[in-house]
Amino acid sequence: MAETEVNPAILERLDEFLASKGLRRTRQREVIIRAAFTTSEHFTADELWVMARKLESSTSRATLYRTLSLLVESGLLREIDLGFGQTCYDPNFFDHPHHNHLVCLDCHKVVEFEDQHMDVLEDCISRRLGFRPANKSLRIEASCEELRAHGACRNKKEKA
Numbered sequence: 001m002a003e004t005e006v007n008p009a010i011l012e013r014l015d016e017f018l019a020s021k022g023l024r025r026t027r028q029r030e031v032i033i034r035a036a037f038t039t040s041e042h043f044t045a046d047e048l049w050v051m052a053r054k055l056e057s058s059t060s061r062a063t064l065y066r067t068l069s070l071l072v073e074s075g076l077l078r079e080i081d082l083g084f085g086q087t088c089y090d091p092n093f094f095d096h097p098h099h100n101h102l103v104c105l106d107c108h109k110v111v112e113f114e115d116q117h118m119d120v121l122e123d124c125i126s127r128r129l130g131f132r133p134a135n136k137s138l139r140i141e142a143s144c145e146e147l148r149a150h151g152a153c154r155n156k157k158e159k160a
Contacts, residue, residue, distance in 0.1 A: 017074040
């Protein structure tokens with residue numbers, strides 16, 4: 001479900017980050033930011049470019065890549081590997097910094113989840129092995145219930 005406005009806290013953090021770099025929000029950056037943060041869906045750079053071009057047809061691919069890099073560096077957007085052979089971006093870490101991903105091997109459906117027990121387990125494992133947790137990413141790959149229950153999955157993507 002898409003929202004229409006970008007969370008003001010995201011914009012405030014972004015403005016502080018850009019100012020620290022001697023940069024500002026330009027019109028094209030605004031469009032890219034709106035495209036990235038008015039969805040809760042994961043996206044590739046190409047998908048974001050399509051979304052941004054729907055908002056403003058003059059959005060340049062070069063500005064998109066520079067802005068993506070800034071958003072990742074600022075910690076507002078997270079690069080993730082969902083196992084499809086391309087980098088995806090997750091716009092949901094600002095509001096839910098401890099979430100994980102369950103990915104269907106058959107239809108590529110992605111389900112985000114949070115569980116307090118995961119945080120405790122990750123902390124215990126890290127400390128037991130002599131590490132201090134700074135960042136984590138958990139991706140569980142499985143087959144979704146629909147394929148098992150019905151023998152077919154309406155979300156399954158056909159191979160090209």
